[in-house]
Amino acid sequence: MKDLQTLRSGIDDIDKEILGLFLKRMELCKGVADYKKANNLPVFQGGREQQVLDRIMALTNNKDLEKGTAALFANIMDISKILQNRTILAESPDYTFTVPDFDGAKKIGCQGTSGANSEAAARSVFGDREFTFYPSFEDVFKAVQSGELDYGVLPVQNSTAGSVDSTYDLMAKYPVYIVREVIIEINHCLAAKNDMPLPDIEMVYSHPQALAQCESFLRKNRLRTAGYGNTATAAENVMNSKENIAAICSVECAERMGMKILARDIADVSLNRTQFIIISKDMQVAPDSDSVSVMLTIPHKEGSLYRMLTKFYVNDMNLIRIESRPIRDGSFNVMFFLDFTGKITDPSVKAVMRDLEENCGTFRCIGTYKSE
């Protein structure tokens, strides 16, 4: 048996040779890209790719390794395509985008009522301006699309409860763009009209999610609970009632309503955060944007997701988040929502976008913003 040192140095020598050949291959691919560009041919030519893979599988001559070599050459071709797209796009004119104007914006909207966490998210970007509240998430999307609002503020995920599915479904339905991301810490407190000992509380009202997040506290103090539409309306209800009831809401909400805070930090997981997005009608790009969100469907072929991720990986775009939602056609097929690091003006990012547009069933860039 050879020793590890000898084996590894043999591998290193082979790697050096493979690298040399790979770089030569890339030179030829650049030639192919130039040729395709001059003759206005698409980068991706499915027939040629299958030809190369079939040839490799036939040459492998070892059933056990066939899949491995096919994977390797699929990878080599994916890297080549990305470099070809870069070459083709290198001289294409830069897109020009509007820069968001959060300071100048006048019409800003969110779902719910004043005191809700959406308002806190809006306030952290837009300060003490007036916000319009809409009954549903969809109303906010509609108002942004129609131009009634400059910006809409909506939750996308909570660190305890997970994704806000309806926001994703609405992103697929309305042609709007994400222009900013905001993360808000949700600090649940127990609040009432007046100071009172906990055993005197007859009922605690709040959104079922908030009640679930404070389950240990409620159980320990033997408090009875009832679900309510949202935390802010639960607080309002407490203030309007003559009974000895309390609400679970944010500290900010309790303070705004002039409530007495009976207990702070009552959530089971003390750090509880919600991520919001700010949407606009047009694509707007802040100069410090470093993340890109896309929405796409992948072909029903083995390794589709894997091979798509190759494109991002080779271009140094790191996957931040992957979310899926049904396409609602009775099948279990999904639409993917992906967040990646990358600047939209970077030629590699442009190359990936072009590649995805050419190869995905559905593809839409749904925005770019600074990742929090």
Place this chain on the structure above:
Amino acid sequence: MKDLQTLRSGIDDIDKEILGLFLKRMELCKGVADYKKANNLPVFQGGREQQVLDRIMALTNNKDLEKGTAALFANIMDISKILQNRTILAESPDYTFTVPDFDGAKKIGCQGTSGANSEAAARSVFGDREFTFYPSFEDVFKAVQSGELDYGVLPVQNSTAGSVDSTYDLMAKYPVYIVREVIIEINHCLAAKNDMPLPDIEMVYSHPQALAQCESFLRKNRLRTAGYGNTATAAENVMNSKENIAAICSVECAERMGMKILARDIADVSLNRTQFIIISKDMQVAPDSDSVSVMLTIPHKEGSLYRMLTKFYVNDMNLIRIESRPIRDGSFNVMFFLDFTGKITDPSVKAVMRDLEENCGTFRCIGTYKSE
């Protein structure tokens, strides 16, 4: 400019050389695997991997291609590791698993009440046996874990509304296994105690998922809605109430309860299916099982998901489904739930499992079953 034919034939020659070198490299890797096995060393040695990548980046000598060559060699090493694991596991004894006994099972449970869709799913596997109903999903998990139930039946995803998040969260919490998958077609109707015109209905009760699935119908008819534990208990509530309320439930459920069906086929998408899983306390493997479900966290490193998918791809295991849920530590980090094609007794599948166990923060195989 060279013509396309010449360029491509040049590429083909290079590919042949790369293939030859790659196969030689695999020979040496097999030597490394034998050495590691003889000396009881782990397959994955992080330091060595970084060394190889650093060397490749330094040799590339072209800033623009560095990331591409690093990606290529990460891929080459990932393929090598898989083959090493296969070598090491080739002679390891086969696991032995119990075969599920659906025909002989006596204690079967689901959430809700008789008439719920879970019962229809249970019936399609267990026929006309008696089922035990539990108030919550968690109660079903607890009963399976304690041995009170042989099998539990729970929904995991709907073709219109998407994943049933709580089932995933409970899979992470309880050490139980998926032993079967069942898909049921759901036919929603609007049902009440007595016949009445839709405008007279004061409130429609149902499970929030069912309400989401019938959103268009509800909006068009301006019906107010309220969430309820499940469709069958919502129907029960309607039957016990004196108010003018209605429920969304299955036609089967409405008929069982002697309700009046006010509207049929009210879901947004007429084909509306729900996938259920059957869980058991121990890992059980049906002979026709061809899918594997795993639960894992991936390291916080660039390309983690991509490189993990390489393992499945090279082993011919096709990704069927990817789902994520928060790990609930206040961060937005997630636990991934992945479904892949593959037979658990296949040496390649065993090699992937071993590899994941070694490289993931958290990893658990949560079952294997025949994909529907």
